[in-house]
Amino acid sequence: MRPTPHKTLAASALAVAALAGVSLPVSPAAAVPHAAPLAAACTPAQVVANGGFESSTSPWSQSSTGVITNRAGQSAHGGTNFAWLDGVGSTHTDTLSQSVTIPSGCSSATLSFWLHIDTAETTSSTAYDKLTAKIGTTTLATYSNLDKNTGYVQKSFDVSAFAGQTVNVAFAGTEDSSLQTSFVVDDVGITVPSGADRFGYDGAFSLIGNALPVLAVKDAAGWHLDPYTNNGESFYSLSADFSVALDHPSTLLVPATGTSVDTPGSSGRTITTATASKVRDFAWAAGPFSKISGTSTAGTPVNVYSVSGISSADAQSMLTTAKSAVDAHASRFGAYPYGELDAVIDNNFWFGGMEYPGFVLDLVSTTALTHEIGHQWWYGIVGDDEYNSPWLDEAFTDYSTDLALSKTGTGCWNSVSWASTAEKITNSMAYWDAHSSRYSTVVYGYGKCALHDLRRVLGDSVMAKLLKDFATSHWYGVSTTSEFKAAAQAATSTDLTPFWTQHRVDG
Numbered sequence: 392m393r394p395t396p397h398k399t400l401a402a403s404a405l406a407v408a409a410l411a412g413v414s415l416p417v418s419p420a421a422a423v424p425h426a427a428p429l430a431a432a433c434t435p436a437q438v439v440a441n442g443g444f445e446s447s448t449s450p451w452s453q454s455s456t457g458v459i460t461n462r463a464g465q466s467a468h469g470g471t472n473f474a475w476l477d478g479v480g481s482t483h484t485d486t487l488s489q490s491v492t493i494p495s496g497c498s499s500a501t502l503s504f505w506l507h508i509d510t511a512e513t514t515s516s517t518a519y520d521k522l523t524a525k526i527g528t529t530t531l532a533t534y535s536n537l538d539k540n541t542g543y544v545q546k547s548f549d550v551s552a553f554a555g556q557t558v559n560v561a562f563a564g565t566e567d568s569s570l571q572t573s574f575v576v577d578d579v580g581i582t583v584p585s586g587a588d589r590f591g592y593d594g595a596f597s598l599i600g601n602a603l604p605v606l607a608v609k610d611a612a613g614w615h616l617d618p619y620t621n622n623g624e625s626f627y628s629l630s631a632d633f634s635v636a637l638d639h640p641s642t643l644l645v646p647a648t649g650t651s652v653d654t655p656g657s658s659g660r661t662i663t664t665a666t667a668s669k670v671r672d673f674a675w676a677a678g679p680f681s682k683i684s685g686t687s688t689a690g691t692p693v694n695v696y697s698v699s700g701i702s703s704a705d706a707q708s709m710l711t712t713a714k715s716a717v718d719a720h721a722s723r724f725g726a727y728p729y730g731e732l733d734a735v736i737d738n739n740f741w742f743g744g745m746e747y748p749g750f751v752l753d754l755v756s757t758t759a760l761t762h763e764i765g766h767q768w769w770y771g772i773v774g775d776d777e778y779n780s781p782w783l784d785e786a787f788t789d790y791s792t793d794l795a796l797s798k799t800g801t802g803c804w805n806s807v808s809w810a811s812t813a814e815k816i817t818n819s820m821a822y823w824d825a826h827s828s829r830y831s832t833v834v835y836g837y838g839k840c841a842l843h844d845l846r847r848v849l850g851d852s853v854m855a856k857l858l859k860d861f862a863t864s865h866w867y868g869v870s871t872t873s874e875f876k877a878a879a880q881a882a883t884s885t886d887l888t889p890f891w892t893q894h895r896v897d898g
């Protein structure tokens with residue numbers, strides 16, 4: 392991702408999201424034609440009122456005045472207030488509910504909330520105290536003292552079946568006669584994600600990143616089940632083959648990961664079948680795009696899809712940028728292996744740009760588009776654990792972007808000013824989510840400057856060979872910081888230990 396500097400993110404932490412727009416069925420690894428109706432109009436709306444409990448208690452109904460509270464002993468997920476059900480330690484029931492109307496015509500809707508559970512129960516087998524979450528008469532989930540946790544976790548449920556209905560969202564917590572269990576709920580909401588996001592829509596243009604499940608990674612550290620973050624990415628994934636059939640109205644274009652072939656569908660419809668090998672994810676968009684195409688000097692087909700509002704001159708400029716960027720990166724790190732490259736251009740992207748295999752979202756920006764295309768190598772071809780080591784793709788990509796744009800980074804380390812002793816280029820997204828104002832500066836800025844400095848230590852040709860060899864040896868694999876440090880050390884007789892310490896590259 393190329394974050395927009397100093398972007399303030401709305402902390403809509405427990406959104407219930409309903410996705411509107413075009414419903415396009417997909418079937419990984421199977422090209423199954425499938426008729427999909429267009430969703431009816433779905434009006435974006437936040438349908439849970441006061442989901443963070445910050446505006447007094449209305450319109451919530453609570454069984455006693457103390458359920459919505461800010462009293463000591465528990466803390467909010469966001470803001471000051473939260474809903475504290477139970478925690479009494481004797482036979483007791485607390486309830487909390489409000490009536491919501493989920494807009495009709497929404498193809499999907501998700502109810503989410505954040506939940507923390509602590510308990511004095513010591514059993515590991517008996518659910519003595521329970522919290523039930525319901526919508527209407529449907530029980531979404533039941534939690535108990537056995538689900539105790541530190542901090543909050545977000546719970547999400549598909550409630551699209553309730554589109555067009557007015558129903559109660561309700562929580563009920565019951566305790567037995569002894570040993571307290573506290574069920575603490577915060578930030579409840581239902582929103583329809585309108586907006587030019589990685590997974591959202593901008594007017595008639597649907598942007599479908601991270602829609603298909605990818606397998607979680609299990610390695611020596613165990614399962615990687617890291618949370619989504621708006622500050623960057625945590626999409627640690629391995630390479631896989633995809634074949635996806637998109638059955639869509641013929642009036643829509645569907646840029647997608649991989650190489651696409653169109654065949655006629657039922658009346659007025661087209662089936663676009665996209666196949667991709669050794670990619671870490673599959674993303675697409677759908678809408679009445681303006682499309683222009685070209686081929687890079689090295690032979691990569693490039694398509695630029697523009698939303699309405701992008702001038703033809705800007706689209707042509709982005710096509711020129713994309714063609715030169717894909718060749719510039721390929722010449723340094725290895726030939727682009729994913730067939731065609733699609734760039735979707737929309738100046739409303741709050742995040743700047745976003746990379747997916749063979750498919751990028753971007754503003755009209757030479758630097759940002761060159762960056763996203765650089766990710767085809769750093770994250771795409773050479774994978775990494777983005778959550779724990781975001782610098783491995785972002786700093787490497789920003790460094791590659793500088794090279795592609797003939798920027799040498801001279802003196803850029805001079806502006807480095809650490810915010811604390813804990814701040815390091817190699818910190819994880821868990822750290823950056825708690826220090827989000829520093830993420831771009833340190834991981835992208837200091838990170839690329841560290842690589843420029845490493846180039847100055849090693850020499851241009853040794854650094855170029857180091858990165859080319861590192862990409863080759865990790866082609867379609869996963870890289871780590873320690874492997875990169877070892878490869879760099881093997882390329883020079885200079886002891887790099889002080890260099891890593893000065894540049895705060897740990898691992």
Ligand SMILES: [Zn+2]
Nearest residue numbers: 392393785788
């Ligand atoms: Zn990036």
